[in-house]
Amino acid sequence: MPARKENEVVWHHATVTRERREALNRHKGVVVWFTGLSGAGKSTIAHETEERLHRLGCRTYVLDGDNVRHGLCSDLGFSAQDRRENIRRIGEMVKLFLDAGMIALTAFISPFRSDREWVRSLVGKDHFIEIYCRCPLEVCKQRDVKGMYERASRGEIKEFTGISAPYEEPVQPELVLETHLLSLEDCVAQVVSLLQRREIFTEA
Numbered sequence: 768m769p770a771r772k773e774n775e776v777v778w779h780h781a782t783v784t785r786e787r788r789e790a791l792n793r794h795k796g797v798v799v800w801f802t803g804l805s806g807a808g809k810s811t812i813a814h815e816t817e818e819r820l821h822r823l824g825c826r827t828y829v830l831d832g833d834n835v836r837h838g839l840c841s842d843l844g845f846s847a848q849d850r851r852e853n854i855r856r857i858g859e860m861v862k863l864f865l866d867a868g869m870i871a872l873t874a875f876i877s878p879f880r881s882d883r884e885w886v887r888s889l890v891g892k893d894h895f896i897e898i899y900c901r902c903p904l905e906v907c908k909q910r911d912v913k914g915m916y917e918r919a920s921r922g923e924i925k926e927f928t929g930i931s932a933p934y935e936e937p938v939q940p941e942l943v944l945e946t947h948l949l950s951l952e953d954c955v956a957q958v959v960s961l962l963q964r965r966e967i968f969t970e971a
Contacts, residue, residue: 788868792826794968796868798861798890799958802877802937803900804929805915806907808946809874812900812954817872819955825870825968830857832875845926851882858886865890870967878928880935896965898958899940904929906947 789795799816801809810831817827836843840856843849854877864871877883887895907929908916919927926932937943942961944954962968 785866785868788866792868794825794868794870795966796865797870797894797896797962797965797967798865798886799870799872799896799898799962800877800883800886801872801874801898801900802883802940803946804902804904804907804934805876805927806910807900807902808944808951808954809876809900811951812898812944812946812958813872813874815951815955816958819959820870820962820968823968826868827870827872828864830860830871830873830875835875845932847879847926847932850878854879854882854886858889861886862890865894870962876928876934878932878934880937883937896942896961897937897940898942898944899937900944900946900954901936902946 785796799813801813803809810829810833813829813831817829820827835853835857839860840853843853854875857873857875861871861873883897887897911917915924915927916930918924919930922931924931928934942957944957946954949957
């Protein structure tokens with residue numbers, strides 16, 4: 768099937784706006800982007816934060832790195848190019864969640880600073896909250912029940928972040944969580960408190 772010409776693809780503007788969706792949801796839409804090494808606690812904190820927000824009546828969804836690669840990004844590997852395409856697709860996805868007035872929480876290593884900044888510019892800097900789950904590599908290795916770090920160290924897994932591929936730390940994240948020092952409850956409390964300070968929602 769031939770590709771459609773650019774002038775045949777137009778954006779359809781819905782009558783139900785993001786503002787109206789946010790009013791119905793009773794909170795603002797925002798992207799909460801958890802980044803950090805494998806084993807730093809991103810997914811655990813993201814899902815526990817969603818649980819807390821859900822109980823508060825917020826409309827949320829967690830996009831998890833492993834889960835997304837089962838479907839939306841199942842055709843991608845882990846080369847630098849594929850990692851960038853993975854984040855590009857996620858960026859476009861969370862932009863739609865944002866338009867729906869939802870709180871989208873993501874848990875991706877997202878190792879390249881430029882990719883994370885691209886998502887920030889895509890959704891708007893006021894709607895993007897970068898949370899760096901900072902954890903020493905040795906602690907991440909100790910938490911690795913699947914043995915991925917050990918396999919990467921033996922050369923069995925190519926381009927593994929922290930071993931054979933780089934991780935670029937955020938320069939000015941909205942929040943840094945020292946996940947090797949803080950409890951899960953403390954991490955979630957800090958995230959929720961930040962959302963409240965940003966007036967994403969008000970706790971009843």
